[in-house]
Amino acid sequence: MYPLILRRILLSVALLFAVSVLIFLGLNALPGDFAATYLGQSATPQAIANMRAELGLDQPATLRYAEWLWGAVRGDFGNSWASGGSITAQIGARLGNTLFLAAVAAVVAVPLAIALGMISVLYRNRWPDRLISVVSLTAISLPEFFVGYLLVLVFSVRLGVSTFPSTVYEGMDFWQRLSAVLLPAATLVFGIFAHMMRMTRAAILQVMTSPYMETAELKGVPALAAIWRHAAPNALAPIINVVALNLAYLVVGVVVVEVVFVYPGMGQYMVDAVTLRDMPVVQACGLVFSAIFIFLNMLADILSIMVNPKMRHPR
Amino acid sequence: MNALRLPLSAWIGLCGIAVFAFCALFAPLISPHAPDAVMGGVWQAPDRTYLLGLDNLGRDLMSRMIYGARTTLAVALTATVAAFVMGVVLSFLAAACGGIVDMVLSRINDVMMSLPTLIFALVVLAILPQNVFVLISVMAVLGATRVFRLGRAVAMDIAVMEYTEAARLRGEGVWWIVRREFLPNTLSPLLAEFGLRFSFAVLFLSTLSFLGLGIQPPAADWGGMVKENKDGIIFGVSAALIPGGAIAVLTICVNLVTDWILRRTSSLKGGRGDA
Numbered sequence: 001m002y003p004l005i006l007r008r009i010l011l012s013v014a015l016l017f018a019v020s021v022l023i024f025l026g027l028n029a030l031p032g033d034f035a036a037t038y039l040g041q042s043a044t045p046q047a048i049a050n051m052r053a054e055l056g057l058d059q060p061a062t063l064r065y066a067e068w069l070w071g072a073v074r075g076d077f078g079n080s081w082a083s084g085g086s087i088t089a090q091i092g093a094r095l096g097n098t099l100f101l102a103a104v105a106a107v108v109a110v111p112l113a114i115a116l117g118m119i120s121v122l123y124r125n126r127w128p129d130r131l132i133s134v135v136s137l138t139a140i141s142l143p144e145f146f147v148g149y150l151l152v153l154v155f156s157v158r159l160g161v162s163t164f165p166s167t168v169y170e171g172m173d174f175w176q177r178l179s180a181v182l183l184p185a186a187t188l189v190f191g192i193f194a195h196m197m198r199m200t201r202a203a204i205l206q207v208m209t210s211p212y213m214e215t216a217e218l219k220g221v222p223a224l225a226a227i228w229r230h231a232a233p234n235a236l237a238p239i240i241n242v243v244a245l246n247l248a249y250l251v252v253g254v255v256v257v258e259v260v261f262v263y264p265g266m267g268q269y270m271v272d273a274v275t276l277r278d279m280p281v282v283q284a285c286g287l288v289f290s291a292i293f294i295f296l297n298m299l300a301d302i303l304s305i306m307v308n309p310k311m312r313h314p315r
Numbered sequence: 316m317n318a319l320r321l322p323l324s325a326w327i328g329l330c331g332i333a334v335f336a337f338c339a340l341f342a343p344l345i346s347p348h349a350p351d352a353v354m355g356g357v358w359q360a361p362d363r364t365y366l367l368g369l370d371n372l373g374r375d376l377m378s379r380m381i382y383g384a385r386t387t388l389a390v391a392l393t394a395t396v397a398a399f400v401m402g403v404v405l406s407f408l409a410a411a412c413g414g415i416v417d418m419v420l421s422r423i424n425d426v427m428m429s430l431p432t433l434i435f436a437l438v439v440l441a442i443l444p445q446n447v448f449v450l451i452s453v454m455a456v457l458g459a460t461r462v463f464r465l466g467r468a469v470a471m472d473i474a475v476m477e478y479t480e481a482a483r484l485r486g487e488g489v490w491w492i493v494r495r496e497f498l499p500n501t502l503s504p505l506l507a508e509f510g511l512r513f514s515f516a517v518l519f520l521s522t523l524s525f526l527g528l529g530i531q532p533p534a535a536d537w538g539g540m541v542k543e544n545k546d547g548i549i550f551g552v553s554a555a556l557i558p559g560g561a562i563a564v565l566t567i568c569v570n571l572v573t574d575w576i577l578r579r580t581s582s583l584k585g586g587r588g589d590a
Contacts, residue, residue, distance in 0.1 A: 015425070015426065015429045018429075019429060019430055022430070023438055137567065137570055138563075138567060140566075140570065141563055141567040141570050142563045142566075143518055143521055143538075143559060143562050143566075144522075145521075145522070145525050145541055145545075145559060146556065146559030146562065146563055149541070149545065149556060149559065150559075152549075153548055153553060153556065157548065157550075157551045158551070164549065249431075251431075252431040252432075252434060255433055255434075255437075255526075256433075256526070260545075270434075271437065271526050271527075271528075273441070274440060274526075275528070278441075279442065282437065283438070285437075286430075286435075286437070286438040289431060289434045290429070293431050293434075
């Protein structure tokens with residue numbers, strides 16, 4: 001088991017490295033010059049050259065990449081072009097907000113999705129299953145900003161029970177923060193529970209319809225014991241996989257939701273930076289998001305190796 | 316395929332798609348007003364002349380919705396078709412050639428897929444100039460990575476079949492095998508994937524436009540219209556929800572049809588569960 005896990009960790013590190021190359025060197029290979037785009041079309045060649053020198057863009061790309069990567073490894077992402085401030089400080093303040101929002105959404109969405117998935121299998125092809133299937137198809141199809149603004153219109157504007165925009169700031173205690181992120185978290189839950197539920201349903205269904213479950217039933221094992229002893233160990237790996245994959249998706253889905261609710265997190269920071277073409281910030285945010293994404297995917301694989309009896313005791 | 320045997324859900328989906336396609340094709344004929352002409356007050360309430368009311372600049376929302384259908388559908392469709400051409404050609408090539416070609420293409424694809432789509436698009440759009448061509452290219456490349464994964468998986472199944480080996484042994488070239496063995500045998504799953512990719516493309520384009528990085532104003536597209544009218548929400552004006560709702564209805568329709576194709580495909584294969 002351990003060599004497998006070790007190999008998976010090394011693969012993730014390699015992947016993260018490849019992604020950092022893609023984010024940094026790949027962007028240099030694209031047509032378009034930072035300074036020229038930044039200064040606009042009327043800029044003189046001298047102004048562009050000055051700007052390039054000031055930002056260090058006249059150095060070779062590989063050298064800048066090495067410096068950037070070395071900084072990033074030590075947690076120093078340099079300074080923003082737009083504001084001149086430290087990117088690490090900004091990310092430090094915002095990453096916590098984003099993770100808090102994602103965590104609140106996950107705490108609600110994961111049990112909800114698994115419970116609905118189980119109900120769906122239990123009542124397969126009867127009305128509860130069909131109802132859940134229609135609701136989940138709808139949920140998958142709705143864009144996050146539509147759900148978000150609908151919630152704002154109903155709960156903040158019409159009913160007045162929630163605040164908009166969902167600002168959080170220093171000095172708020174846990175409960176105040178929780179009530180501030182209620183609507184954005186609800187939007188996120190709506191966005192991911194359907195996916196998670198559909199995949200859970202498929203995973204459980206596959207186990208429940210397998211020959212060994214039929215054997216267990218035919219030899220007279222009570223239903224609960226059969227589920228506990230035979231179905232659960234085999235369904236656990238796919239379910240954990242589904243959950244981790246969707247958590248990775250959650251961290252990305254947060255971008256749009258943060259913009260809708262004007263929530264001071266990483267997503268908002270990155271979108272603003274893209275609009276301003278503030279490249280160091282975009283690259284730093286891109287790297288952080290990718291790292292979280294890759295880490296959660298790795299976690300999914302490692303956990304499913306660990307709970308899978310076949311892989312836990314290799315021959 | 317008997318048309319009368321279509322399930323109700325597929326009918327609803329097809330009719331919905333037809334209505335949107337009609338709006339997109341005949342936008343200049345059916346739109347009641349010009350999409351960019353200021354007709355009256357800001358966020359004027361709906362009445363008999365302006366069926367959906369006016370938007371944040373006093374333009375007719377109904378006309379903008381109809382023209383928006385044109386932009387959204389055209390861009391999403393072009394991007395999806397381009398993604399398919401790219402993804403299918405490369406994945407079939409990988410499956411047909413095998414060896415080093417397969418390995419290089421698959422590893423590049425792995426790296427591309429290890430980045431979340433939206434994050435990748437944000438990073439790339441930060442440097443490239445913002446125009447429709449760039450937007451479609453980015454969407455197409457990102458879509459192609461997902462198509463590649465599916466295309467390679469299904470083509471690999473065909474590549475190990477006896478009839479493919481027979482074709483190889485009698486000296487057929489890679490192109491012949493791709494065209495005559497892979498394509499006909501993988502059409503059904505690819506068709507379902509096309510629907511899925513198209514609905515993702517609509518959502519993705521709308522998301523980018525909503526973030527201000529997609530279609531640039533004054534052109535009307537649904538995601539951008541949500542962005543334009545979002546401030547009205549605070550005053551209780553639901554203008555932003557109309558384009559958002561249209562996106563939702565279109566994706567639901569496409570998904571209903573895709574679901575039906577998928578179910579048809581899986582029953583053809585002897586029903587490998589309803590995953």
